[in-house]
Amino acid sequence: MDPDLKSLFFTINPDDPFVFDIQGRLDFWNNNRAFFAETHGLSLYELALHQHHPSLLTCWPSQYPNSGGSYPYAHCEDIRQHTEWKYGKPFSTSTMGLVVYANDQEKRPVALKLVEHESNEHTVLKLIIDVQNRDGYIPGIVPVLSLVAVAGHWAVVMPRWSCSPVHGWFCSVKELLFCLEELLSGLVFLHSHRVVHRDLSRQNCLANLVLTNVNNVQSDNPANWMQNLQASHSVRYGWIDFGWAVVLPPLTALESCRLHCKQAHYGAWDPPPDVALGERTYNPFAFDVGTLGLYLACFTQHLTPQIPLLAPFLDKMITRNVASRFTAQSALDFLRFIQQTLTEEELKEPCPHPGYKEQDSYMYDRWSALPRHFVQEWQHMREPAPSKLVRLGWRLAEMSSWFRGVLAFCQRGLDWVRGVHHDVSST
Structure with a gap:
């Protein structure tokens, strides 16, 4: 060898x-x-x-x-x-x-x-x-x-599990929510053992299915092979690939853990903007939750008229107010609350495919088609759209390393003025 x-x-x-x-x-x-x-x-x-x-x-x-x-x-x-x-x-x-x-x-x-x-x-x-x-x-x-x-x-x-959970879409609301439950359960397990995944991308969550070829299932065909297996509740979902994972000490606090900003953005395709404006440190567990929330939003946010509680659920997973963001466990608890509020008939309903047009989850209005009384009841969990100034800052920081350096310098100055000091965990 x-x-x-x-x-x-x-x-x-x-x-x-x-x-x-x-x-x-x-x-x-x-x-x-x-x-x-x-x-x-x-x-x-x-x-x-x-x-x-x-x-x-x-x-x-x-x-x-x-x-x-x-x-x-x-x-x-x-x-x-x-x-x-x-x-x-x-x-x-x-x-x-x-x-x-x-x-x-x-x-x-x-x-x-x-x-x-x-x-x-x-x-x-x-x-x-x-x-x-x-x-x-x-x-x-x-x-x-x-x-x-x-x-x-x-x-x-x-x-060998090889299909993305959304490859053949879902036969019902029940199966879609079960997929979300599985993915959140996996993240709860990792975080409970103080493992930060850092690569919660669509390539790293799989279903226990293997196709003869990737084009053999049409997601818009409700009779496709994957949905037939879902109908018998035979499909399971799970995370793989811990190549970018960080293992922290067992007593690390989930809410206050900090890593240096350079530890972010390892594998996630669409991460939350937790270090986008020059922040020196970040909470890696919250970053995992935000990354997963953005992935879930890309294929479920169009369903809020059918499942209204997805709006506050997704908003609390991706909120830019990191201190109030769901933990993995609280997100799982809320998802199970959603499941319990739906009737058997509602769970059996089909859910439309999201289509293939990419939508910015921070700009997408998940609340616009919801009843006024519902919006008022859950307003406290609603995430406001980022201002034009914030979005401009994200864009400039993405394009210019010089601008990122300026933002980082300003953030350090603000932290010094406010007396903010973050102990950075070693990895």
Whole structure:
């Protein structure tokens, strides 16, 4: 086995994180096929350099996985449902080589990811295994099957879950809210163990489903395969990828924890503006909640006329007043309150697809179509739209490092005048 996995897999080029030795990664996996097959019963999928993307590998099974899906393993689409797709073979996917796929001895699909020894990710994975062994599988977290020692580091083996929760949309209000409950439950688990995810993006929350190809499910077709499985309440949702996670001491206070602003913005695609105007420190747990809130808003905020309580729920997840933002637990509690207020008939109703037009969640009016008495009752949770001046500041800070420096200098001056001092946790 290659003894230098650190440079091959775990050393990131600060100038361009997408520059790495893809051929070396391909060789590593191919050279260790026999090891994984003989010692762990895992048949690695075929691997080849991607024809059109020099930093990717193409990965596909030589034998199709079983279509059954006994939890924690995924439901695999029956190969007979496959429609030809010119960009890949059935069940194929692309990877940067850190993650590859395999079938176990029962032809159930699994994923393998190289993890650095004693890294934060390794710590989180060991925690998940310990809790699973004691309490069973964790809602909202993709299960961990095993950790395999590899050349001084580890390969984590997990069931292959591969669909975004919204890929085929939802068959009912009940299933949509269940998805939100699962994702929040996973975040509650992490935060309760003082783990900050820092990469709550759509790519890192999955459903226990594997398609023959990504175009084989039409989200606007209510009879699609995913919605049929949802109708029998067979779909589960969970978070993966703790490569950017931070593990803080067990007694760290969720409400007052501070990290340096440079620790923000690691993987989140659409983060809250907690450090957008030169703030020196931020609360990483609140930042996680805001990031998740913005992700949930992008596919649920259009539903507030149908589910009015989503308006205060989303506003309290993404509010710019960080001190009053929901914690993960309080967001989960409020979501369960929403579920309890809906009748069985309301829960069974279909919910319209959000469409594909991106909406700025801080400018989108989630309250405009709601009854006046409802707005008055929940006004205390409503998030005001940011002023033009604030939005201009965000825009300038995004475009200009010089302007960000000026804002940071001004923030430090204001903190000094007000006598504000934040103790920054070490990571």
